Amino acid sequence: MKKILFGQSYYLRFDPKLWAAMMPYPPLGTLYAASYIREKGYDVALFDAMLAESEDEWANSLDEHQPQYAVIFEDNFNYLSKMCLLRMREAAFTMIRMAKERGCTVILCGADATDHYDKYLEHGADYCLLGEGEETLGELLDQLSAGKEASDVIGLVSRITHHASRRPDIKNLDALPFPAWDLIEIQKYKTIWHERHGYFSMNMVTTRGCPYHCNWCAKPIWGQRYNSRSPENVAAEMKWLRENFAPDHIWFADDIFGLKPNWMERFAELLIEADAVIPFKCLKRADLVNEKTASALAKAGCKTVWIGAESGSQKILDAMDKGDKVEDIHRAAELLHANGIEVGFFLQFGYPGEMWEDVQKTLKMVRECMPDDIGVSVSYPLPGTKFHERVKMELGEKQNWLDSDDLAMLYRGPFPQEFYRILHGRVHHEFRLRRAWQKRDWRRIARTPYYLLGMLRSEMRLKRFATDTHSGTM
């Protein structure tokens, strides 16, 4: 059987902010693909870029395994792969070159390779898989192995083939084998987590896709579709992970966790029956949190729910086609807290039409809801979105962030770039100060004058920006 080397191009080492945070997760999407292809009978190896120092380790892995096919299959469950960071795109180009120099057939799969397959083909890739990749890859390998040209494989692009119509998505996710965890050096991850955080967290996923329409959210892999594993299948994997790797914590990387009616309740029952409860964090929409789900989440072991709150201004939520009400966000935070679950808010500034008063509403929402953590970003125009279409005439030469700490405004936002840099600090200062008092964190409380001074200065500068940029809007 032909040898296949899987890899992905997200190197934690090239993302300084997340390297410093050091909370690494193996490339789950790559592990799913490797497992699927192995089950078809291929001989599979894996290079894990997550903890690698540089692309040179990929070259070493190519030399070691001497594969016929090099498959750079991004972890499509990692939101950073969706953002197409420039440093990781460069790494993918280097990996393509290294594999071609060694005579491999090079196959790409991922959000950026779907949106910009021409760039990848120009840099030497032989094939790009568009969207969800497992079945397309399986068919491609079967045809190439049989000496065919693979010209009729759906969802595939090459320099000579363009059969880009979307392949029907995989509906029965329970039929997929569990990720190929045996190809990863789990002990390396476990040691890092224990040394840096005192516990070991692993990643899982229970769904693919999202049926909602937030107009800045890109869906190059699954489109508007949504498929879910059964609670039985997920509980069985959790039990298996527990028996084999003893994680202390799970990150469910789904866009939306537990969307199907009664899924969460059944999942909680099964975990309790199987003695497989492991504390976890997940993402959920605010409007999907009700008393029943909040209580089921707590029973299943949920410790943290991250909510894409985005804005405290209804005008901005509506402009984003978010489909949530500000009251939903308040209610979700209250219900989760009442069930002993911590709440994280993703916040987004700089959406078109956001004025100073809208920014103030977001700050007020954070004050009132008291989330336990926040993630602050600026609106990021991703190809294929309504938002991208709307601002594409205003995009500069730079159309992607270099790494996750870049936070550059890529289009002409309501305020200049500097405004958002100051705002970022301002929001974090206030949040940290409130948390310090809430948690009686005396070390941080001692820094109160520093935080207050920082907030005052930022506030003055922000107001000046607001007045200069949109005089009359305050």
Ligand code: SF4
């Ligand atoms: S709910 Fe989340 S994943 Fe779904 S469209 Fe909105 S932002 Fe995207």
